[in-house]
Amino acid sequence: MSDDLSVSGGGMHRVTTAEIGGYSAQLRQLSEEVASCRMLLDRVDRVVTGEDIVMANLPYSAALAEGAIDEARFFLEALVIDGQMLAGLLDTAASGYGLAEAMTQSMLRELAGRQAYGLGALMSSVPAIGGLFLLGAGVSVAGFAALAAIDQGSLVARWLEMNREVLNDPRTVELVRLGVMSVDDFGGGLLGLPSELVAFLGSDQIAVTGLAGTATVLTAGARAVGLLREGPVAATRMSKSRIDATAPSAVPAGFADRAARIPPSPQQIRIDRYEVTGEPDRFEVYIAGTKDFSPVTGEDPWDLTSNLGLVSGSELAGSTRALVQAMADAGVTAETPVMLTGHSQGAMLAMAVAGSGDYDVRGVLTLGGPTGQMDSPDVPVLKVEHAGDLVIAAGGLEKSTTAVIVTRDLFANTTVPLGTLLPSHDLSRYQQTAALIDGSGEAHVTAVGKSFDSFTRGAVSVETSTWQARRISEDATATR
Known part of the structure; x- marks a missing residue:
């Protein structure tokens, strides 16, 4: 199994792998530790200055040490800057990927909604096809809901088992996500509602239809035939x-x-x-x-x-x-x-x-x-x-x-x-x-x-x- 993780959200459009996120965190921690080392060298350097070396006629090695401290301070300061810059670049790359992902998802959602609306409108204009489509959808839903009761040795169970790769494929998951989000668009087209009204009712600001509305309608219809009934x-x-x-x-x-x-x-x-x-x-x-x-x-x-x-x-x-x-x-x-x-x-x-x-x-x-x-x-x-x-x-x-x-x-x-x-x-x-x-x-x-x-x-x-x-x-x- 894959151990690769990706991380998104957290208050921004950001998608990264846990590995890259770990590198970014390590770079920031390293920069903080290097900055602490530089501060320690600053304290040492303030104890004895170049002027003190000349005045006290200290050995030449003391002067060399003073120069080495200055070089080390410069090197550590460069490390701090480079570490922070690299961590920032990793975060920027993650944010750019996240924005691209969000834009792509938004475009796919809109495209799926339009296609679902058009399909619903087609179904409404051809009653026979619409009836067959709805009948097939009803049978499919009933069959999916009854999967838990299927005998593991049955033909359906064997077919699903043979196609388990498809059922667990991330591409299938994304297609189903889009399909779930487009059910209200299909219903709007089927009822002949203006597409602008359907989009407005399903928006996050209004949310009259959408997934919650679809579930409400489905539940009401099922209860009318004795299914999905609640109780104490x-x-x-x-x-x-x-x-x-x-x-x-x-x-x-x-x-x-x-x-x-x-x-x-x-x-x-x-x-x-x-x-x-x-x-x-x-x-x-x-x-x-x-x-x-x-x-x-x-x-x-x-x-x-x-x-x-x-x-x-x-x-x-x-x-x-x-x-x-x-x-x-x-x-x-x-x-x-x-x-x-x-x-x-x-x-x-x-x-x-x-x-x-x-x-x-x-x-x-x-x-x-x-x-x-x-x-x-x-x-x-x-x-x-x-x-x-x-x-x-x-x-x-x-x-x-x-x-x-x-x-x-x-x-x-x-x-x-x-x-x-x-x-x-x-x-x-x-x-x-x-x-x-x-x-x-x-x-x-x-x-x-x-x-x-x-x-x-x-x-x-x-x-x-x-x-x-x-x-x-x-x-x-x-x-x-």
């Missing part, structure tokens, strides 16, 4: 333990440690409560990914129904309500500092909670989350993405410039492994990528990491609880 949920504490904060691995050290704390099935939530002397308790919340992809709403609220609810921006998603309940039961309030880490649907939940404004969120770490069109909170946010992760594409294009995004092309130098359709989305592989990020040394990543690690500073004890959420029937609710 309950989160139950499954375990609780307390240890001293000084014990080994009691507190997370880096992104890999946090990724490793995302709970395994069947629990969906882990909450660590840190007691800090003289300060309010603080919490770290770890949230698992989707457990059930069926469009038929089941017992587990970490499902397709909640996924679409989160994409549409609804606070009524079952997993959202279960998470909020678990946090409240664990002691999280609007005043207690909290950090959030999530994978897949858990990433969407983390961003939704952070963006709600209901909590004192101090940072967010997402792994493989379709969060591109979700609002990014004004706190340190690190998003970890695999270039071939098709699930991320479902969230559309990334609109935040403040979040630091680390991308890894997981299978750039090897074949996609057998055994799972979307290995690029596996939590275990994201945990491996998080470990690489910890050692990257890139300046923006390091800054976010320091902010995260400072969160648990001063903790004296850690209370860990895990939670399992379930949908409950209306009859069970009535008898409680």
Whole structure:
């Protein structure tokens, strides 16, 4: 697997590799150390001057030493200037690449939108073709949603397995991203709306349609035929333990440690409560990914129904309500500092909670989350993405410039492994990528990491609880 990382965001249009970012940081550190050496030489030089050497009739070697100090000072000053200049050039190159990337993405988004609008207009003018197209799209969506239930030995499963390289190809991911962002354009053309109006309604300033609007319409249509229906949920504490904060691995050290704390099935939530002397308790919340992809709403609220609810921006998603309940039961309030880490649907939940404004969120770490069109909170946010992760594409294009995004092309130098359709989305592989990020040394990543690690500073004890959420029937609710 490829270990190459690329870093973007961080408040500017900037794309660089972690290797280049590490070089830039090392050059700046080297310049600072060289500047410190030069200051030491300045102090030595001020003790004995050339005039003192002549007046005291000191040996010739003293005069040579004085000249050597002057030469060394000049050389060190040149090193400081060169180091800072090279680091600046590396940053400039990264910024130029980022601007070019942003411009290219904007042009592709506009082109895809126009093509989708034109296709929708064509479908509306030829009803028979439009009907067949919509029928085929409906069958495709239903089939994709039911992938989790497909028998691994079936013809469809074998075909998908044979084409796993395509499913995990970064080019496929980018095409799906553009397709997701263009669904509203297609709908506008199909309805015969003016293209200018469609573009206006889908703009970031208005956002009446867009990805959230599409998810809302899709959910409403599915519920009309008995699918994707929400209901009451309950989160139950499954375990609780307390240890001293000084014990080994009691507190997370880096992104890999946090990724490793995302709970395994069947629990969906882990909450660590840190007691800090003289300060309010603080919490770290770890949230698992989707457990059930069926469009038929089941017992587990970490499902397709909640996924679409989160994409549409609804606070009524079952997993959202279960998470909020678990946090409240664990002691999280609007005043207690909290950090959030999530994978897949858990990433969407983390961003939704952070963006709600209901909590004192101090940072967010997402792994493989379709969060591109979700609002990014004004706190340190690190998003970890695999270039071939098709699930991320479902969230559309990334609109935040403040979040630091680390991308890894997981299978750039090897074949996609057998055994799972979307290995690029596996939590275990994201945990491996998080470990690489910890050692990257890139300046923006390091800054976010320091902010995260400072969160648990001063903790004296850690209370860990895990939670399992379930949908409950209306009859069970009535008898409680």
